[in-house]
Amino acid sequence: MMKLSFLGIILLFFVGSFQLHAADEPVQVRFITNQGDIELTLDPVNAPITVANFLNYVDQGFYDGLIFHRVIPNFMIQAGGFDVNLQRKETAAPIANESTNGLSNTRGTIAMARTNDPDSATSQFFINVANNGNLDGHPLRPGYAVFGQVSAGHDVVFAISRMQTRSRGGHQNVPTTPVIIERAERVQQVVEE
Template sequence: MKKVSIFVILLTLLLPIQAVAQEPSVQIRMITSQGNIELALDPVNAPVTVENFLAYVDSGFYEGLTFHRVIPNFMIQGGGLDVELKKQDTRSAIINESANGLSNRRGTIAMARTNDPDSATSQFFINVANNENLDGHPLRAGYTVFGEVTAGLDVVFGIARVPTRSRGGLQNVPITPVIIEKVERILPTE
Protein backbone atom coordinates (compact mmCIF):
# COMPACT_ATOMS: atom_id res chain seq x y z
CA MET A 1 0.00 0.00 0.00
CA LYS A 2 2.85 2.41 0.77
CA LYS A 3 4.38 1.84 -2.68
CA VAL A 4 1.13 2.91 -4.34
CA SER A 5 0.93 6.03 -2.16
CA ILE A 6 4.51 7.03 -2.97
CA PHE A 7 3.84 6.42 -6.68
CA VAL A 8 0.70 8.59 -6.56
CA ILE A 9 2.58 11.36 -4.76
CA LEU A 10 5.44 11.27 -7.28
CA LEU A 11 3.02 11.24 -10.19
CA THR A 12 1.14 14.21 -8.72
CA LEU A 13 4.40 16.14 -8.32
CA LEU A 14 5.60 15.37 -11.85
CA LEU A 15 2.38 16.24 -13.72
CA PRO A 16 2.75 20.03 -13.38
CA ILE A 17 6.37 19.81 -14.64
CA GLN A 18 5.27 17.74 -17.63
CA ALA A 19 2.45 20.19 -18.41
CA VAL A 20 4.92 23.10 -18.52
CA ALA A 21 7.28 21.15 -20.79
CA GLN A 22 4.42 20.54 -23.21
CA GLU A 23 3.25 24.16 -23.34
CA PRO A 24 2.29 24.85 -26.94
CA SER A 25 4.50 27.00 -29.09
CA VAL A 26 3.29 30.35 -30.35
CA GLN A 27 2.54 30.26 -34.09
CA ILE A 28 3.48 33.28 -36.23
CA ARG A 29 2.93 34.15 -39.89
CA MET A 30 5.38 36.53 -41.55
CA ILE A 31 3.98 37.90 -44.79
CA THR A 32 6.77 39.16 -47.05
CA SER A 33 7.01 40.48 -50.59
CA GLN A 34 8.58 37.10 -51.49
CA GLY A 35 5.91 34.91 -49.83
CA ASN A 36 4.81 33.72 -46.40
CA ILE A 37 6.94 32.20 -43.64
CA GLU A 38 5.33 30.47 -40.68
CA LEU A 39 7.20 30.12 -37.40
CA ALA A 40 6.74 28.26 -34.14
CA LEU A 41 8.19 30.29 -31.27
CA ASP A 42 9.49 28.54 -28.13
CA PRO A 43 8.33 30.41 -24.99
CA VAL A 44 9.53 27.57 -22.73
CA ASN A 45 13.21 27.76 -23.67
CA ALA A 46 13.37 31.47 -24.60
CA PRO A 47 10.67 33.22 -22.55
CA VAL A 48 12.18 36.73 -22.50
CA THR A 49 13.05 36.64 -26.19
CA VAL A 50 9.62 35.36 -27.27
CA GLU A 51 7.85 37.94 -25.10
CA ASN A 52 10.02 40.70 -26.64
CA PHE A 53 9.41 39.50 -30.22
CA LEU A 54 5.65 39.23 -29.62
CA ALA A 55 5.54 42.78 -28.25
CA TYR A 56 6.94 43.96 -31.60
CA VAL A 57 4.56 41.67 -33.53
CA ASP A 58 1.47 42.78 -31.60
CA SER A 59 2.31 46.48 -32.03
CA GLY A 60 2.69 46.15 -35.82
CA PHE A 61 6.33 47.26 -35.57
CA TYR A 62 7.62 44.97 -38.34
CA GLU A 63 5.16 46.15 -41.01
CA GLY A 64 7.06 47.84 -43.86
CA LEU A 65 10.51 46.88 -42.61
CA THR A 66 12.90 44.82 -44.72
CA PHE A 67 15.30 41.94 -44.78
CA HIS A 68 18.26 44.28 -45.04
CA ARG A 69 21.10 41.74 -44.79
CA VAL A 70 21.04 38.59 -46.93
CA ILE A 71 23.97 36.19 -47.08
CA PRO A 72 23.54 32.97 -49.09
CA ASN A 73 24.39 29.77 -47.21
CA PHE A 74 24.34 31.71 -43.93
CA MET A 75 21.25 33.72 -42.94
CA ILE A 76 18.69 36.41 -43.76
CA GLN A 77 18.37 39.32 -41.30
CA GLY A 78 15.58 41.82 -40.84
CA GLY A 79 13.36 43.64 -38.40
CA GLY A 80 15.16 46.91 -37.83
CA LEU A 81 15.44 48.94 -41.04
CA ASP A 82 12.93 50.29 -43.54
CA VAL A 83 13.25 50.37 -47.34
CA GLU A 84 15.44 53.49 -47.12
CA LEU A 85 17.67 51.63 -44.59
CA LYS A 86 16.55 53.98 -41.84
CA LYS A 87 16.99 52.38 -38.42
CA GLN A 88 13.77 52.26 -36.40
CA ASP A 89 13.33 53.23 -32.75
CA THR A 90 13.11 50.12 -30.60
CA ARG A 91 12.22 48.97 -27.15
CA SER A 92 14.96 48.41 -24.56
CA ALA A 93 17.49 45.63 -25.16
CA ILE A 94 16.85 42.23 -23.59
CA ILE A 95 19.03 39.67 -21.82
CA ASN A 96 20.77 37.00 -23.85
CA GLU A 97 19.16 33.54 -23.55
CA SER A 98 21.58 31.66 -25.82
CA ALA A 99 22.31 29.06 -23.13
CA ASN A 100 18.79 27.68 -23.58
CA GLY A 101 19.80 24.46 -25.36
CA LEU A 102 18.49 25.55 -28.78
CA SER A 103 20.97 25.56 -31.66
CA ASN A 104 21.39 27.88 -34.65
CA ARG A 105 20.56 25.20 -37.18
CA ARG A 106 18.98 25.60 -40.59
CA GLY A 107 15.45 26.96 -40.38
CA THR A 108 15.68 28.44 -36.88
CA ILE A 109 15.03 32.07 -35.97
CA ALA A 110 17.42 33.87 -33.63
CA MET A 111 17.97 37.38 -32.33
CA ALA A 112 20.53 39.65 -33.95
CA ARG A 113 22.68 41.72 -31.60
CA THR A 114 25.88 43.75 -31.37
CA ASN A 115 29.06 42.54 -29.66
CA ASP A 116 27.28 43.14 -26.35
CA PRO A 117 25.47 39.84 -25.62
CA ASP A 118 22.57 41.70 -23.95
CA SER A 119 21.89 44.11 -26.82
CA ALA A 120 19.14 42.39 -28.86
CA THR A 121 16.09 44.53 -29.56
CA SER A 122 13.94 44.00 -32.67
CA GLN A 123 16.28 42.54 -35.29
CA PHE A 124 16.23 38.82 -35.96
CA PHE A 125 17.69 36.40 -38.46
CA ILE A 126 16.64 33.09 -39.94
CA ASN A 127 19.42 30.56 -40.38
CA VAL A 128 19.75 29.30 -43.96
CA ALA A 129 22.45 26.81 -42.95
CA ASN A 130 23.53 25.02 -39.79
CA ASN A 131 25.38 27.75 -37.89
CA GLU A 132 26.33 26.08 -34.63
CA ASN A 133 29.29 28.48 -34.44
CA LEU A 134 26.69 31.09 -33.38
CA ASP A 135 25.59 29.02 -30.36
CA GLY A 136 26.57 30.01 -26.86
CA HIS A 137 29.36 28.25 -24.99
CA PRO A 138 30.42 28.41 -21.33
CA LEU A 139 33.07 31.02 -22.18
CA ARG A 140 30.98 33.19 -24.51
CA ALA A 141 27.39 34.11 -25.21
CA GLY A 142 25.88 33.16 -28.54
CA TYR A 143 22.86 34.28 -30.53
CA THR A 144 19.55 33.34 -28.94
CA VAL A 145 17.44 30.89 -30.93
CA PHE A 146 13.75 31.29 -30.07
CA GLY A 147 11.84 29.34 -32.70
CA GLU A 148 11.84 27.62 -36.05
CA VAL A 149 10.27 27.82 -39.50
CA THR A 150 7.34 25.41 -39.84
CA ALA A 151 6.25 26.44 -43.37
CA GLY A 152 7.79 28.60 -46.05
CA LEU A 153 11.39 27.43 -45.80
CA ASP A 154 11.42 27.66 -49.61
CA VAL A 155 10.61 31.38 -49.22
CA VAL A 156 13.54 31.76 -46.80
CA PHE A 157 15.87 30.07 -49.31
CA GLY A 158 14.48 32.27 -52.09
CA ILE A 159 15.22 35.41 -50.08
CA ALA A 160 18.74 34.10 -49.40
CA ARG A 161 19.34 33.96 -53.17
CA VAL A 162 18.27 37.50 -54.08
CA PRO A 163 21.01 39.67 -55.62
CA THR A 164 22.63 42.04 -53.13
CA ARG A 165 25.00 45.02 -53.07
CA SER A 166 26.55 47.46 -50.64
CA ARG A 167 24.29 50.40 -49.87
CA GLY A 168 24.09 53.06 -47.19
CA GLY A 169 27.24 51.79 -45.48
CA LEU A 170 25.82 48.26 -45.26
CA GLN A 171 26.84 45.13 -47.10
CA ASN A 172 24.65 42.34 -48.48
CA VAL A 173 21.58 44.56 -48.97
CA PRO A 174 19.04 43.17 -51.48
CA ILE A 175 19.01 45.23 -54.68
CA THR A 176 15.23 44.90 -54.77
CA PRO A 177 13.96 45.31 -51.19
CA VAL A 178 12.43 42.25 -49.55
CA ILE A 179 9.66 43.81 -47.51
CA ILE A 180 8.07 42.43 -44.36
CA GLU A 181 4.46 43.34 -45.08
CA LYS A 182 2.98 41.98 -41.86
CA VAL A 183 3.81 39.68 -38.95
CA GLU A 184 0.86 38.20 -37.07
CA ARG A 185 -0.05 35.50 -34.62
CA ILE A 186 -1.78 32.47 -36.11
CA LEU A 187 -4.76 31.63 -33.95
CA PRO A 188 -5.06 28.01 -32.77
CA THR A 189 -8.33 27.56 -34.70
CA GLU A 190 -6.72 28.28 -38.09
Protein backbone atom coordinates in the same frame (compact mmCIF):
# COMPACT_ATOMS: atom_id res chain seq x y z
CA MET B 1 -18.72 36.97 2.00
CA MET B 2 -16.27 34.27 3.02
CA LYS B 3 -17.62 31.91 0.30
CA LEU B 4 -17.28 34.58 -2.36
CA SER B 5 -13.67 35.22 -1.33
CA PHE B 6 -12.87 31.54 -1.36
CA LEU B 7 -14.58 31.12 -4.74
CA GLY B 8 -12.62 34.12 -6.06
CA ILE B 9 -9.34 32.57 -4.93
CA ILE B 10 -10.20 29.26 -6.60
CA LEU B 11 -11.19 31.07 -9.81
CA LEU B 12 -7.95 33.06 -9.81
CA PHE B 13 -5.99 29.86 -9.29
CA PHE B 14 -7.62 28.20 -12.31
CA VAL B 15 -7.28 31.29 -14.52
CA GLY B 16 -3.63 31.63 -13.46
CA SER B 17 -3.00 27.96 -14.17
CA PHE B 18 -4.56 28.30 -17.62
CA GLN B 19 -2.43 31.35 -18.44
CA LEU B 20 0.71 29.61 -17.23
CA HIS B 21 -0.12 26.57 -19.37
CA ALA B 22 -0.96 28.78 -22.35
CA ALA B 23 2.42 30.55 -22.00
CA ASP B 24 4.15 27.17 -22.33
CA GLU B 25 2.46 26.41 -25.65
CA PRO B 26 4.33 27.08 -28.91
CA VAL B 27 3.21 30.29 -30.59
CA GLN B 28 2.99 30.72 -34.34
CA VAL B 29 3.73 33.93 -36.21
CA ARG B 30 3.32 34.65 -39.91
CA PHE B 31 5.39 37.12 -41.90
CA ILE B 32 3.54 38.16 -45.03
CA THR B 33 6.26 39.42 -47.37
CA ASN B 34 6.30 40.61 -50.96
CA GLN B 35 8.22 37.39 -51.75
CA GLY B 36 5.75 35.02 -50.03
CA ASP B 37 4.71 34.00 -46.52
CA ILE B 38 6.99 32.65 -43.78
CA GLU B 39 5.50 30.98 -40.70
CA LEU B 40 7.44 30.57 -37.48
CA THR B 41 6.83 28.40 -34.45
CA LEU B 42 8.24 30.09 -31.36
CA ASP B 43 9.49 28.30 -28.24
CA PRO B 44 8.42 30.18 -25.07
CA VAL B 45 9.54 27.32 -22.82
CA ASN B 46 13.23 27.51 -23.71
CA ALA B 47 13.34 31.20 -24.67
CA PRO B 48 10.66 32.99 -22.60
CA ILE B 49 12.29 36.44 -22.55
CA THR B 50 13.12 36.40 -26.24
CA VAL B 51 9.70 35.13 -27.33
CA ALA B 52 7.87 37.70 -25.17
CA ASN B 53 10.06 40.48 -26.63
CA PHE B 54 9.50 39.31 -30.22
CA LEU B 55 5.74 38.97 -29.74
CA ASN B 56 5.59 42.47 -28.28
CA TYR B 57 7.06 43.81 -31.52
CA VAL B 58 4.71 41.64 -33.62
CA ASP B 59 1.63 42.74 -31.65
CA GLN B 60 2.58 46.43 -32.00
CA GLY B 61 2.90 46.11 -35.79
CA PHE B 62 6.57 47.08 -35.47
CA TYR B 63 7.76 44.77 -38.25
CA ASP B 64 5.16 45.91 -40.78
CA GLY B 65 6.96 47.68 -43.63
CA LEU B 66 10.47 46.66 -42.58
CA ILE B 67 12.84 44.79 -44.90
CA PHE B 68 15.26 41.89 -44.88
CA HIS B 69 18.29 44.16 -45.01
CA ARG B 70 21.10 41.60 -44.78
CA VAL B 71 21.16 38.44 -46.88
CA ILE B 72 24.15 36.11 -46.99
CA PRO B 73 23.81 32.88 -49.01
CA ASN B 74 24.51 29.66 -47.09
CA PHE B 75 24.45 31.61 -43.83
CA MET B 76 21.36 33.63 -42.89
CA ILE B 77 18.77 36.31 -43.75
CA GLN B 78 18.31 39.22 -41.32
CA ALA B 79 15.47 41.69 -40.72
CA GLY B 80 13.72 43.70 -38.06
CA GLY B 81 15.54 47.01 -37.95
CA PHE B 82 15.22 49.04 -41.16
CA ASP B 83 12.58 50.29 -43.57
CA VAL B 84 12.91 50.34 -47.38
CA ASN B 85 14.98 53.54 -47.17
CA LEU B 86 17.34 51.85 -44.68
CA GLN B 87 16.13 54.15 -41.94
CA ARG B 88 16.55 52.50 -38.54
CA LYS B 89 13.35 52.12 -36.55
CA GLU B 90 13.30 53.07 -32.85
CA THR B 91 13.19 50.03 -30.56
CA ALA B 92 12.39 49.12 -26.99
CA ALA B 93 15.15 48.39 -24.44
CA PRO B 94 17.56 45.47 -25.06
CA ILE B 95 16.87 42.08 -23.52
CA ALA B 96 18.94 39.48 -21.67
CA ASN B 97 20.72 36.94 -23.87
CA GLU B 98 19.18 33.44 -23.76
CA SER B 99 21.74 31.74 -26.03
CA THR B 100 22.53 28.96 -23.52
CA ASN B 101 18.94 27.67 -23.60
CA GLY B 102 19.82 24.40 -25.34
CA LEU B 103 18.53 25.47 -28.76
CA SER B 104 21.01 25.45 -31.64
CA ASN B 105 21.43 27.71 -34.67
CA THR B 106 20.52 24.98 -37.13
CA ARG B 107 19.10 25.44 -40.61
CA GLY B 108 15.59 26.90 -40.45
CA THR B 109 15.80 28.32 -36.92
CA ILE B 110 15.21 31.95 -35.97
CA ALA B 111 17.57 33.75 -33.59
CA MET B 112 18.13 37.26 -32.26
CA ALA B 113 20.69 39.55 -33.84
CA ARG B 114 22.82 41.63 -31.50
CA THR B 115 25.99 43.72 -31.27
CA ASN B 116 29.20 42.63 -29.52
CA ASP B 117 27.37 43.20 -26.23
CA PRO B 118 25.67 39.84 -25.49
CA ASP B 119 22.66 41.58 -23.90
CA SER B 120 22.00 44.05 -26.73
CA ALA B 121 19.27 42.29 -28.77
CA THR B 122 16.17 44.38 -29.44
CA SER B 123 14.05 43.84 -32.57
CA GLN B 124 16.43 42.44 -35.18
CA PHE B 125 16.42 38.73 -35.89
CA PHE B 126 17.84 36.32 -38.43
CA ILE B 127 16.80 33.02 -39.95
CA ASN B 128 19.58 30.48 -40.36
CA VAL B 129 19.77 29.00 -43.87
CA ALA B 130 22.62 26.67 -42.89
CA ASN B 131 23.72 24.87 -39.74
CA ASN B 132 25.53 27.63 -37.85
CA GLY B 133 26.53 25.90 -34.63
CA ASN B 134 29.41 28.36 -34.25
CA LEU B 135 26.75 30.94 -33.28
CA ASP B 136 25.51 28.87 -30.32
CA GLY B 137 26.12 30.03 -26.78
CA HIS B 138 28.26 28.17 -24.28
CA PRO B 139 28.68 28.76 -20.53
CA LEU B 140 31.90 30.71 -21.14
CA ARG B 141 30.87 32.38 -24.41
CA PRO B 142 27.46 33.92 -25.14
CA GLY B 143 26.08 33.27 -28.58
CA TYR B 144 22.96 34.19 -30.53
CA ALA B 145 19.68 33.16 -28.89
CA VAL B 146 17.52 30.78 -30.92
CA PHE B 147 13.84 31.13 -30.05
CA GLY B 148 11.94 29.23 -32.74
CA GLN B 149 11.97 27.73 -36.18
CA VAL B 150 10.43 28.11 -39.60
CA SER B 151 7.35 25.88 -39.81
CA ALA B 152 6.17 26.90 -43.30
CA GLY B 153 7.64 28.93 -46.15
CA HIS B 154 11.09 27.32 -46.21
CA ASP B 155 11.10 27.85 -49.97
CA VAL B 156 10.55 31.58 -49.45
CA VAL B 157 13.39 31.77 -46.92
CA PHE B 158 15.83 29.99 -49.21
CA ALA B 159 14.73 32.01 -52.25
CA ILE B 160 15.46 35.21 -50.28
CA SER B 161 18.87 33.83 -49.27
CA ARG B 162 19.81 33.44 -52.94
CA MET B 163 18.78 36.95 -54.02
CA GLN B 164 21.30 39.31 -55.59
CA THR B 165 22.67 41.83 -53.08
CA ARG B 166 24.70 45.03 -53.08
CA SER B 167 26.13 47.60 -50.70
CA ARG B 168 23.73 50.44 -49.99
CA GLY B 169 23.60 53.27 -47.47
CA GLY B 170 26.56 51.97 -45.49
CA HIS B 171 25.11 48.44 -45.35
CA GLN B 172 26.47 45.38 -47.10
CA ASN B 173 24.50 42.40 -48.45
CA VAL B 174 21.28 44.37 -49.04
CA PRO B 175 18.97 42.64 -51.56
CA THR B 176 18.82 44.54 -54.85
CA THR B 177 15.06 43.91 -54.92
CA PRO B 178 13.67 44.94 -51.51
CA VAL B 179 12.22 42.08 -49.49
CA ILE B 180 9.45 43.78 -47.53
CA ILE B 181 7.61 42.43 -44.50
CA GLU B 182 4.15 43.69 -45.39
CA ARG B 183 2.63 42.39 -42.16
CA ALA B 184 3.63 40.29 -39.17
CA GLU B 185 0.85 38.60 -37.23
CA ARG B 186 0.12 35.83 -34.78
CA VAL B 187 -1.43 32.76 -36.36
CA GLN B 188 -4.64 31.81 -34.58
CA GLN B 189 -4.63 28.19 -33.49
CA VAL B 190 -7.67 26.07 -34.36
CA VAL B 191 -8.72 23.99 -31.35
CA GLU B 192 -10.08 20.59 -32.35
CA GLU B 193 -13.04 19.29 -30.36
